[in-house]
Amino acid sequence: MEQPGSLWLSCLRRESETPMLEMDIFITFMRHGRSRADDEQVIEGRYDSPLTEVGREQVTRRARKWLEIGVRYDRIVASTLVRARESAEIVGYVLQVPVDLDPDWMEMDSGPLAGMSYEEAQERYPRPAFRNPYEGLAGSGESEWDLQIRAARAVQKVIRRGLGRYLVVAHGGILNAALRHVVGAPVPLNGQGIWFEFEDTGYYETVYKPTKHSWVLKSSSFLHNI
Numbered sequence: 517m518e519q520p521g522s523l524w525l526s527c528l529r530r531e532s533e534t535p536m537l538e539m540d541i542f543i544t545f546m547r548h549g550r551s552r553a554d555d556e557q558v559i560e561g562r563y564d565s566p567l568t569e570v571g572r573e574q575v576t577r578r579a580r581k582w583l584e585i586g587v588r589y590d591r592i593v594a595s596t597l598v599r600a601r602e603s604a605e606i607v608g609y610v611l612q613v614p615v616d617l618d619p620d621w622m623e624m625d626s627g628p629l630a631g632m633s634y635e636e637a638q639e640r641y642p643r644p645a646f647r648n649p650y651e652g653l654a655g656s657g658e659s660e661w662d663l664q665i666r667a668a669r670a671v672q673k674v675i676r677r678g679l680g681r682y683l684v685v686a687h688g689g690i691l692n693a694a695l696r697h698v699v700g701a702p703v704p705l706n707g708q709g710i711w712f713e714f715e716d717t718g719y720y721e722t723v724y725k726p727t728k729h730s731w732v733l734k735s736s737s738f739l740h741n742i
Contacts, residue, residue: 541726542681543674544589545691546719549574554716558633560656561626562685566598570718575603578717589613591681593673594689595621596665603717604685613683614673620670627657629677649703660703667693675724688714698722700729712736 547573562574567575592615594604610739629637643655649660669732671694674682684692684694692712696703701710710719721734 531579538598539679539725539727541677541724542721543671543724544681544683544719544721545685545694546578546603546607546685546717547691547714548595548600548685548717549578550716551599553599553631556633558631559626559637560628560688561623561630562597563631564598567602569639571599571603572606574717575606576610578609579607582607583610587611588620589683591616591677592683592685593618593621594685595619595623595690597687599684602686604683607683618670618673620666621684621686621690623662624653624656624689624693627652627654629657630677646706648690649705660705662720663689663693664696664703665679666690668697670694671697674724679726691720695722695733699733 549567551560551565552568552569553563553565554555554571555568556565556612577714588614589611589672592604592608592613592616594617596617600614601619604615607613629641632640637654647653652659652662670684671692674684677705686694691714695701695712699710703709704711710716718736720736723732723734724730725732
C-alpha cells in the first residue's frame, strides 16, 4: 500500500531532477520540534522554552529526509524564540542554508498565561463565555486581530525577499494566522473558525505567484510520514 505523502515525495524527486525557470515564490511553513513546555504541560506563548532531546531528534530527522529527497531552500526565516530558532538552526546546518531571525514570527503573546499550567490559568484567568477578536488574551495579551495583522506583515516580508524558496520555522498560533492570511479566511471568533493542524515539525507547502496574486496550497506533512 502506498504510504501517505509518497506521491508528493515522488513529485519532489522529479522536480529536483528537472531544471526549471522559477517565477514563483515557494514558502514552506513549519512548526518547531517538541519543546520542554510540551513536557511540562504549560501554556507556551512567549514562554521561551527550549527543544527537548526528542524535539532535536524530530527536527534532525525532518531535515535529513529533506536532504535525502533533494528539497532545497534559499533562506530560512525563523522566530526569535529558542524552540523555533534552534529548530531552524538544525535544518540550516543539515541543508547548509542560512537562517534569518524575525520577531514577527514569535508565538501569540498570551500575556500572564505564558508558562502557567492550564489548571492555574483557568483558576486565575477563567476563560470568558465570549471573547471578541479585538480583545487581548487574559487582558494584556494579543488579540486575534493583533496576531492576524502581525502574521500578514511577516508573510509580506518573506514575499518581498523576491523569487526563491523559503522555509519559515515558527509556532502553531502564528502559523495558523499566516495560513488564514494565505487562504483569505477570517480571524477565529471565540474559538470558532478555520484551524490548520501543526504537529511537531509539521509543515505546509505553499506557492505564491506574484504576477497573478494567487496562492497554491501544495501539500502538508507530519512527523509520522517520515
